[in-house]
Amino acid sequence: MATNCNDYTPAEIEKHWQNVWDTEKTFRAEDFADKPKYYILDMFPYPSGAGLHIGHPEGYTASDILARYKRARGFNVLHPMGWDAFGLPTEQYAIKTGTHPRETNRKNIDNFRRQIKELGFSYDWDREIDTTDPRYYKWTQWIFRELFRRGLAYVDERPVWWCPELRTVLANEEVIDGLSERGNHPVERRNLRQWVLKITAYADRLLEDLQGLDWPDSTKRQQEAWIGRSEGAEITFALPSLPDDQLIVFTTRPDTLFGATYMVIAPEHPLCRKLTTDEHKDAVEAYIQQAVNKSDLDRTDLAKEKSGVFTGSYATNPVNGEEIPIWVADYVLMSYGTGAIMAVPAHDERDFAFAEQYKLPIPRVISGGDDEAQPLPYAGPGKLVNSGPYSGLEVEEAKQKITADLAAQGEGKASVQYRLRDWLFSRQRFWGEPFPILWVSEQDYPKVAADWKPENPVSYEHEGQTLYAITLPGQDLPLTLPEVPAYQPSGTGESPLATIPEWVEVWVHRQSGETLPRAENSDKADDPDWLPARRETNTMPQWAGSCWYYLRFLDPTNEDALVAPEKEAYWGVPDYYIGGAEHAVLHLLYARFWHKFLYDLGITKKKEPFSKLFHQGIILGEDGQKMSKSLGNVVNPDEIIDQYGADALRCYLMFLGPLEQMKPWNTKGIEGVSRFLKKLWREVVGANGALAGKLHEGPEKDAETSRLLHQTIAKVTEDIENLRLNTALSQLMILVNHLGRKNEVSRETARDLVRLVAPLAPHVGEELWARLGGEGSVVYAGWPVFDESKVKTDEVKIVFQINGKYRGEAMVDKTADKDAVLAIAREQSRVAQHLEGKELVKVIFVPGRILNLVVKG
């Protein structure tokens, strides 16, 4: 079924084979096939209007090579592709042009699919998914619904990042240095009602299970740091001025309790105003106002000139009864620990800076031995001093003992805190998954059947009323986006959906959970079984759809389950996951969280979604700068394919350097791999289009060729397994260059070569395989078998060194011993010269490698 090209014409050949793959469904992954399964997943793209970026095919080529290699080795490979298609740019475009996001999305996906197909990737297109398809987001909503029912989703009025330009709130992770990650617009704090997912409930498991993952260390470390577990103690300080209240602080250094010379509470701390004496009221009020208005950029800025004011109140140190002044300062965050600290300036850098500024005492309570050599603040190990009965104890010992003693008196307890915060899960946007949630009044809530309620009620205050959240019945999912075009932001901080009363206002049946539009069913007003309710108008963030998509590929069209248990049992989770390091924390942490939740529900049998992970590096522009439109250094895959073909692009992307590394693009460089493909072609196809004349039947006659072939089989196999595709290619180049110099080559050698190249350059691989008389697709033609006997030789090269420097070499019998090799070396004039007049003090012989003569004088 080969083409009839005489010359290597990628455009014709690639089109031809892409059609074959499409019509024959060459890459279909067969459920329950008898072969071992192998699931290799790419991070699916956001189909932007700009089309495929050159960075996409980099990772996708690597995974494709692995997928094709695994198929050749007899695996049942699942290699799917889909679209992470909810997202702000599509909505922004809709606002600007009035085009429905669905329309834009369809076009963008069509373009992405075309581009991806033109690269010859071996996806099973029957499993394509789109996160914006109601048949998909039905299950995203379903998962949220389960989270809600189990008390892992709640609402909270909390200060969030509001971006006036984008007219939406952003997650902490979407704000970088006070600017929106998308578009670099300034952001500010606003209090809005938000949905929050209790990812912190999984913090320990997310941390612990990192250990077993075959992931890049740096990524594991980033997640560890993000979760930020720290062990310490909560210590209770009595408040003489407020006998009914207490001040609880979190500290990792209970051992330094005797060194606490002041307390600090966050400006948002609930006791802040209560603790403020009349005398200090004005100053504290002013300070709070200032802190609240400060953006977090200012508050956490590098300059970080510390600031604070005294409240006028004191707290009692539980270990010695000392009265300690309480300050308000914005270097203490309400969102971490208890929002209050005991300040130990001698042994904490931040407290030290503050104490110096406000002239507060800085007594040393830890001695590292030589106090002269250990200026304050000192955070190192040592013994306690000036600490009453604890003086003399080692730091670690004292932590235990003080915590235990406080606990015994009911004035403290051991405590673990996490840097990780709960996940702000709502967005005020149109183009996202609607929440399957209704709000009912406080009076109506008790009337609703328990089936639609969460473990603990979720409520919020709205215009003086308390509203309660209930969920839609599972069979009412998906809750689709309304058809009316309402993607203009409301501007109030509410979602555009809030502007569509026909959609928002419904009747809900208190028993069945059924809903009906309010306006069209006014008769229900008198029916006690029907309660008025409002739909939740926020939508889910873009992360939602990508949190579980890898599971949907196992069973993409199932209408009754997220994934059928037997399919989950067969395919499990991805064996290999390839994608950018920019998702090191967010996507990968959120997906792990959802996965663990689904594990708890029994939907997946694996504790972790991605056992093996690889990050491809970023490809820079030719100028070494990050590719960007404004710099005009963007490489368009379409143009490269037009000029050199997809096989050349794929090979070049892999040849650029180690996959994980950041590396610059060089358009000239693609000539090299393009020449390689042409040479490869000419080894198989003669000038007239028939098989090359130099190919002969039967086994390879040339021992050198045979040796190099088998070396290549070994090297390419190992390199593909480890995604070292740059060196796999150079080895293939070496082999092809060698064959080019030979007048005769076995057809078998050529067939092995073609099978080795096929994962990297699949179109030319298929074409040459067919011309060499191969049966069926090269994809399933098996993998060349490495024969070690072919690379073994009787003679080995020994390098001669004198004092570690190269002074010649010789081929010697591989059984030759030290003395025999030394004798051969001595015969070489160059070696002899360097030995002349010197004393041979030592002979180092590494069989098969080296003979090093150590001489003196």
Place this chain on the structure above:
RNA sequence: GCCCAGGUGGCGGAAUGGUAGACGCAGCGGACUUAAAAUCCGUUGGCCGUAAUGGCCGUGGGGGUUCGAGUCCCCCCCUGGGCACCA
């Protein structure tokens, strides 16, 4: 500031502690051609050279371990990434 990754020819890069620079780009010289393209052959780290199976230097800098270091150890410099008042 803290944590991590990395610094190798003109360029991208290769190298289980064992000939540094594989492979490719670019350059130079040559063959083919009326010419060009394409292709092929040779050459290409620096310095010195009686030009050789020659000598010295050379993997960011400085020390060290070793018969032998790009590779291991210590200190420093630079680049990239992450975190950044998390108590």
